[in-house]
Amino acid sequence: MDFNFFRKKxxxxxxxxxxxxxxxxCFGHAYGRRSPLDEVRFVVFxxxxxxxxxxxxxxxxLGAVSVSGWQISLEDxxxxxxxxxxxxxxxxxxxxxxxxxxxxGSLSEEEAVIRFLAYCRHAVLVGHHIDFDAGLINKSLYKMxxxxxxxxxxxxxxxxxxxAGPGQVRQQGAFSLDNLCRQYHIPMxxxxxxxxxxxxxxxxxxxxxxxxxxxxVRTLGRLL
Amino acid sequence: xxxxxxxxxxxxxxxxxxxxLLSRDxxxxxxxxxxxxxxxxxxxxxxxxxxxxxxxxxxxxxxVKLFREEDGETILVDQCDEGGLFxxxxxxxxxxxxxxxxxxxxxxxYAVRVxxxxxxxxxxxxxxxxxxxxFAASAGERYRGRKGSLFPEKDKLAANQFPLLEVLSLERSKxxxxxxxxxxxxxxxxxxxxxxxxxxxxxxxxxAPLGIATDKDLRNKVATGLVGLHEPxxxxxSSPVISVPPDITVAxxxxxxxxxxxxxxxxxxxxxxxxxxxxxxxxxxxxxMQGNNPAILVREVRRCRDxxxxxxxxxxxxxxxxxxxxxxxxxxxxxTFMTEVNDEIIRRAVQLGEAEMEAEGRLKPQAAYCWLAxxxxxxxxxxxxxxxxxxxxxxxxxxxxxxxxxxxxxALAGKVTQMLHRAGFEYCPGDMxxxxxxxxxxxxxxxxxxxxxxxxxxxxxxxMCTVFFDFRPVFGLEPLSELLSRHIFDAIQEQxxxxxxxxxxxxxxxPPLTFFRNFVVESSGEHKNEFDIKSRAMMPLADAARVLILxxxxxxxxxxFRRFEKLAxxxxxxxxxxxxAADAYELLMRYRALQGLKNQxxxxxxxxxxxxxMERLNLRNxxxxxxxxxxxxxxxxxxxxxxx
Numbered sequence: 040m041d042f043n044f045f046r047k048k049x050x051x052x053x054x055x056x057x058x059x060x061x062x063x064x065c066f067g068h069a070y071g072r073r074s075p076l077d078e079v080r081f082v083v084f085x086x087x088x089x090x091x092x093x094x095x096x097x098x099x100x101l102g103a104v105s106v107s108g109w110q111i112s113l114e115d116x117x118x119x120x121x122x123x124x125x126x127x128x129x130x131x132x133x134x135x136x137x138x139x140x141x142x143x144g145s146l147s148e149e150e151a152v153i154r155f156l157a158y159c160r161h162a163v164l165v166g167h168h169i170d171f172d173a174g175l176i177n178k179s180l181y182k183m184x185x186x187x188x189x190x191x192x193x194x195x196x197x198x199x200x201x202x203a204g205p206g207q208v209r210q211q212g213a214f215s216l217d218n219l220c221r222q223y224h225i226p227m228x229x230x231x232x233x234x235x236x237x238x239x240x241x242x243x244x245x246x247x248x249x250x251x252x253x254x255x256v257r258t259l260g261r262l263l
Numbered sequence: 264x265x266x267x268x269x270x271x272x273x274x275x276x277x278x279x280x281x282x283x284l285l286s287r288d289x290x291x292x293x294x295x296x297x298x299x300x301x302x303x304x305x306x307x308x309x310x311x312x313x314x315x316x317x318x319x320x321x322x323x324x325x326x327v328k329l330f331r332e333e334d335g336e337t338i339l340v341d342q343c344d345e346g347g348l349f350x351x352x353x354x355x356x357x358x359x360x361x362x363x364x365x366x367x368x369x370x371x372x373y374a375v376r377v378x379x380x381x382x383x384x385x386x387x388x389x390x391x392x393x394x395x396x397x398f399a400a401s402a403g404e405r406y407r408g409r410k411g412s413l414f415p416e417k418d419k420l421a422a423n424q425f426p427l428l429e430v431l432s433l434e435r436s437k438x439x440x441x442x443x444x445x446x447x448x449x450x451x452x453x454x455x456x457x458x459x460x461x462x463x464x465x466x467x468x469x470x471a472p473l474g475i476a477t478d479k480d481l482r483n484k485v486a487t488g489l490v491g492l493h494e495p496x497x498x499x500x501s502s503p504v505i506s507v508p509p510d511i512t513v514a515x516x517x518x519x520x521x522x523x524x525x526x527x528x529x530x531x532x533x534x535x536x537x538x539x540x541x542x543x544x545x546x547x548x549x550x551x552m553q554g555n556n557p558a559i560l561v562r563e564v565r566r567c568r569d570x571x572x573x574x575x576x577x578x579x580x581x582x583x584x585x586x587x588x589x590x591x592x593x594x595x596x597x598x599t600f601m602t603e604v605n606d607e608i609i610r611r612a613v614q615l616g617e618a619e620m621e622a623e624g625r626l627k628p629q630a631a632y633c634w635l636a637x638x639x640x641x642x643x644x645x646x647x648x649x650x651x652x653x654x655x656x657x658x659x660x661x662x663x664x665x666x667x668x669x670x671x672x673x674a675l676a677g678k679v680t681q682m683l684h685r686a687g688f689e690y691c692p693g694d695m696x697x698x699x700x701x702x703x704x705x706x707x708x709x710x711x712x713x714x715x716x717x718x719x720x721x722x723x724x725x726x727m728c729t730v731f732f733d734f735r736p737v738f739g740l741e742p743l744s745e746l747l748s749r750h751i752f753d754a755i756q757e758q759x760x761x762x763x764x765x766x767x768x769x770x771x772x773x774p775p776l777t778f779f780r781n782f783v784v785e786s787s788g789e790h791k792n793e794f795d796i797k798s799r800a801m802m803p804l805a806d807a808a809r810v811l812i813l814x815x816x817x818x819x820x821x822x823x824f825r826r827f828e829k830l831a832x833x834x835x836x837x838x839x840x841x842x843x844a845a846d847a848y849e850l851l852m853r854y855r856a857l858q859g860l861k862n863q864x865x866x867x868x869x870x871x872x873x874x875x876x877m878e879r880l881n882l883r884n885x886x887x888x889x890x891x892x893x894x895x896x897x898x899x900x901x902x903x904x905x906x907x
Contacts, residue, residue, distance in 0.1 A: 102267065110374075111299040113268055120265075224324070234267035242371065245301040249369065252303075 048189065058153045059184045065160040066189055072260025076248065079259055081106040081193070082162040083241035084155075085233045086172040089123060093174040097123050098148050101155060102234025104241045105162060111241050117158045118234040119151045120144035152179045163259065164190045167216045167240045191263060195219070195240055198247045198262075219243055269294040272373060275323060279346035282321075289383055298374040299323070302366035309350060311363045318374035319351035325370030329362045342367070351377070439529075439540045441466045444473055444497035448485055451476060451496040462527050462543060465500050470539040472529045474500030508534030509541055516544055564607040569615070570685035573608050577648065577687055580604045584646060585860055594849035597856075598822065602643040608686060609634065609653075609679075610738045616678035620671070628668045630705075632657040633739035634679075637695060641733035642805065642821045646856040649865045650689040651680060652730060655697035656743045659705050673703050695730055706743055710750045717754045720764040728765060729802075732809055735821050748818045755813060762814050766900035769806035770893040775799040775886045782871040782879075793868040796855050800886060804848045807892040810900075824848045840891050847885035854882065 049067075051060045070079050084103035090096035103117040122144040146154070155176065166172045169192050177187040196214040207213045216236065220227050223246045225239055248262075256262055272294040276282040282290055298318065302308060308320065311332050320327070322343050329341040329349060340362055343349050353360050354377040441464045442451050455463050455478075462477040476499050484490045484499040506529045507519060516528055526546040532538035560583070564576050580601065587597045613634055617627070638652035639645045655676055660668050676697035684690055697703050704712065713731075716724040732751070736744035755761055775783055775794075782794045801823075808826040820829050827845035831838040859866025871879065896902065 104268065109301045113272065113295055113297050113299070116268055118265055118267060232267045235271065238268045238271065242299070242301075245371075246369070249301065249303050 048186075052185070055184060058156060059186065062156040062160070063186075063189070069161040069189075070163060070191065070259050072258060072263070074259040076252065076257060076259065076262065077108055079107065080162040081165045081244065082159045082190075083165040083237050083244055084117075084159075084172060085166060085236040085240060086175055087231070087233045088175055091171075093171060093178060096175060097121075098151060098175055098179065099123060099144065100233040101151055102232065102237040103155070103158060104234075104237050105158075106165070106241050106244060109245060111238070111245075116234070116237075117155065119146055119154060121146050121148050121151045123148070148179050149183055152176055152183065156180075159190060162190060163193060164188070165193045165195060165240070165244050167195045167219075167236070167243070169194045191259070193244075193262065195244050195247060198244070198251065202247060202250050216240065216243070223247075266291065266295065269297070272297050272299075276321065276373065279321065279348070285383060293375060293379045293383070296376050296379050300372045300374050302327075302370040302372060304366060304368050306366050308364040308366065308372065309360050311361060312359050314359055315350070315353040317354070317377050319354055319377055319380070320349055320364070320372045320374055322347045322349075323371040323373050326367045327364050327370055327372070328367045329364050331362050337363075439464050439542050441470065441540060442496060443467075444500075445495045447493050448481075448490060448496050448499060449492040452481055452485075461545060463496070464504065464529060464540050464543055465496055465502075466540055472504040472506060472531060472536050472540050473497070474502030475504045475527055475529065475543070476500040477527060503536050504529040506531045506534055506536045506538075508532075520546060561603055561607050564604065564611050567611050567615075570612075570682045573611060573682070573686035577604065577608060581647075581860070584856065588853060588856055588860070594852050595822075595824065598644055598646060598852070601646050602640075605640060605645055606636070606737050609636065609683065612679045612682040612686070613675070613738045615682060616675050619678055620675055625671060625674065628657075628660070628664070628671050630658040630660045630664075630668050631740040631743065632672060633736050633741060633743040634697065635734040635744060636737045637734050638730050639733075641735040642823055643735065644805075644822060644852060646852060647859040647865055648687045648689070649867075650691045651683050652691050652695045653680070653697045654695070654702040654709075654731070654734060655704075656709055656747060657703075657705050658740070658743065659707050665705065668705075669700070669703060673698060673700060676703055693730075706746060709747050713747070713751050714754050717751070717758050717761045720761050722768075725764050725768045729768065729806060729809065732813070733821050752813075752816060752818060756816075762810060763900045763902065765806075765813070766810045766896045767902050769803065769810050770896055770902065772798060772803040772806065775889065776883065782882075784871065785868070790868040793870050795868055796851060796858070797867045800882070800889070801848065801851050801855070803889045803893065804844055804851070807889075807896060808844070808848075810896065814899075824852075837895065840888060840895070844888040844892055847888050850881065850885045854878070 049063050051063050055063075082103050082105050084101065086098055086102075087100045088096035088098055098121045100121060101117070101119045104111050104113070105115050164173065173188055173192060180187055195216075196219075199214050199219050203213070212218055216239065217227065219225075220239060220243065223243055225242050225246075227239060248256075251262065269291055273287070273290050276294060277285075277287075277290060282293075285293075300308075300320070302325070308327065309315070311330075322345055324345060326345075327343045327347070327349060328339060329343070331338045331340050341349070349364055350360070440454060440458045440460045440462075442454055444465050444467070451463055451465075455461070462475055464472050465474045465476065467473055474497060476496055480499045480501065485492065490498050504527075505519065505523055505525055507516065509530050509532070511519075511530070511534075519528060520526065528544045529536070529540055530542040530544060531540055560576060560580055564573065567573050567576060584597065584601060587600070620627070633656045635641065635654045635656065636652070637654055639649060640652055653676070655672055657668060657672055680690065680696050680698045690696065695702060716728050716731075720728075734744065734747075783799060784792045784794050804827075805823045808823045808830070811830055812820060812826045815830065815833055817826075817829060817833075820826050824845040827841045827848065831841035831845070834841070855866040857866070858869045862869065874882070
């Protein structure tokens with residue numbers, strides 16, 4: 040367990056909005072390096088955006104499930120669709136099948152990020168190539184609060200890399216979600232919705248976790 | 264596009280029963296509350312004896328094995344692959360897990376909340392029935408090997424812990440209202456009024472029941488002035504009181520009431536009227552405890568006015584049959600109940616037939632008669648509406664009256680068989696029915712007929728015997744049937760070689776399994792590639808039981824599994840074999856009834872591929888005693904000397 044009460048980055052600045060204060064307060068005692076894996080709440084999430092470049096892209100949807108004690112409770116999942124008024128059409132839209140312009144979304148980007156913060160609290164965030172998804176959220180968050188996500192992060196691609204044999208590492212695209220799903224026998228129905236991908240990633244995460252556990256990884260510290 | 268994940272879970276679940284029976288909306292509601300559980304290889308999902316939580320499981324990926332642990336041994340009971348459902352029974356039945364579930368490889372499970380599912384079961388008969396039949400199918404697991412059952416206390420479990428059932432134990436019976444025999448009627452009635460009960464138990468100084476006085480007694484005996492208000496209550500009581508032990512089930516009470524045609528039972532400490540009264544049960548109490556009930560059903564049959572009514576009641580009793588099979592109520596109870604219903608339907612059909620004859624102005628002859636059930640009906644094993652087999656014995660009459668008498672009974676039997684046909688009982692394809700002049704005979708004619716079969720056992724005669732020897736009186740003058748039985752036993756005694764012929768016939772049924780332990784299926788005809796459970800598995804057992812019980816000289820035990828039970832009692836040396844055979848027969852009856860209900864037919868043929876692995880295993884086990892019994896017959900009746 041880490042005690043973060045006195046560390047500066049966990050202290051809200053004067054005038055911070057309530058949601059941000061609440062979020063920071065969650066880190067009063069966040070998971071530490073010694074936390075056993077069974078006791079950690081992981082939030083596995085995925086986003087879809089208007090582009091593949093963090094600087095230009097905007098959130099279109101966000102899906103998340105939480106994993107704890109080797110279980111995914113569907114009641115405790117998040118699926119958000121975001122209204123984007125402008126339409127910088129890019130290749131990503133063709134891939135994801137989500138059109139900008141508010142047809143799907145009803146939330147503003149800000150509202151979506153607020154709900155995401157309330158959902159994750161201090162959980163360990165997990166995603167496939169998580170830097171992209173976390174980066175998108177951080178971009179919004181910075182505009183809103185001047186802060187960024189404080190959660191510990193895990194990348195399923197990196198976990199898979201730890202388990203991979205030398206042959207696989209050299210292979211082109213070996214750690215794409217598609218390829219890993221194939222390797223770990225995870226059916227890929229309706230891929231490319233944020234929630235669907237988050238669910239698939241969560242299952243992948245569980246399978247990777249079990250294999251790492253077998254190699255002696257039992258605490259969060261060994262995983263990060 | 265919301266709810267992506269539940270939709271995905273839904274897409275998977277809808278491929279498997281009972282979820283495939285549910286509407287998308289309902290299923291989506293269930294899927295939204297699913298918990299996905301990851302299991303490492305060899306991880307225990309739950310352990311035998313654990314208290315169940317609120318989830319049952321469907322295998323999404325991987326495989327789960329179910330074990331029973333007993334005396335340090337671990338017995339594999341079942342395996343669930345993708346789509347397989349497990350862990351539901353304890354949630355519905357209460358009580359701890361009876362098995363341990365272990366992932367045999369990496370597995371993903373969908374844990375479904377039982378409360379979201381329970382609502383569905385209550386509103387969706389299809390899903391409820393699927394569970395019914397799958398539970399009942401797993402009754403096969405009860406099949407006992409040589410010693411000890413796979414589920415030692417399963418019967419008790421099914422009987423006592425299933426909250427949906429009629430087989431609840433009657434622990435909570437009302438505190439009895441009692442009075443001494445000398446109490447004046449008026450005061451006894453005062454007690455009844457004050458306690459708001461319809462009956463009072465008259466007890467001796469040790470609180471053992473002497474008799475019972477009910478509202479009806481007050482109406483019939485006191486209000487009419489037959490007995491004075493100041494006379495002691497014992498003057499109006501009915502005595503003795505039928506007593507039952509406190510651990511009797513509702514079903515047991517029903518049977519007792521139907522059989523004895525009484526409406527009150529007394530619960531006493533040891534089930535006799537020599538011990539202390541613990542409570543009293545009325546038919547009304549039972550009705551309150553449960554909706555559809557055998558006693559009521561049988562009584563409604565008695566009041567039925569036409570074939571359509573009989574049909575409807577028989578259909579209702581089939582609903583009950585489903586329920587019982589589902590609840591794994593013992594076959595012995597189920598067959599007693601269904602036989603009671605069938606008999607009552609036949610009785611009612613005969614009564615209605617007689618009334619019709621009278622309405623047509625046909626005079627009833629002086630001769631008494633007895634309506635017999637034959638075949639499976641005669642053995643009291645007819646769970647489904649298979650075909651009718653019947654015969655009629657009428658009293659010996661002077662030669663000149665005989666044909667007139669027969670003509671009347673033939674016409675009556677014609678009406679009865681027609682009525683039963685309309686009630687859903689198919690005509691017997693071999694025309695073994697009382698409406699056939701060959702099977703509507705006077706007592707002497709019947710004696711001659713049986714003597715003929717016994718003294719000249721041609722193959723066809725032996726075949727007839729297998730149907731006719733299991734006769735049982737259903738309506739009319741029962742001593743006619745008893746006289747015929749006695750005649751048959753005498754004849755067999757005289758011509759003991761007859762049993763050898765019967766035994767030879769019994770071992771000539773085709774074997775159920777091929778050399779490689781596959782099911783032997785029909786090679787041609789309408790049921791090509793289907794397994795004939797009746798002729799390949801049930802008849803060999805029924806035939807063996809008949810020969811052996813005739814050989815033992817026991818009359819009046821017609822039920823195949825009761826015959827085996829009786830034989831086990833008579834010949835302890837072969838007790839194990841006979842008990843196995845009795846169990847096997849019960850199991851086969853259960854399968855046949857379930858198949859019949861599933862396919863809306865007599866359940867005789869089904870494709871082995873429809874069975875689950877476990878069912879196949881159970882059925883195969885049930886064939887085991889057939890072989891042993893046939894070799895026992897071969898030795899006992901020295902069939903190797905008989906030739907052919």
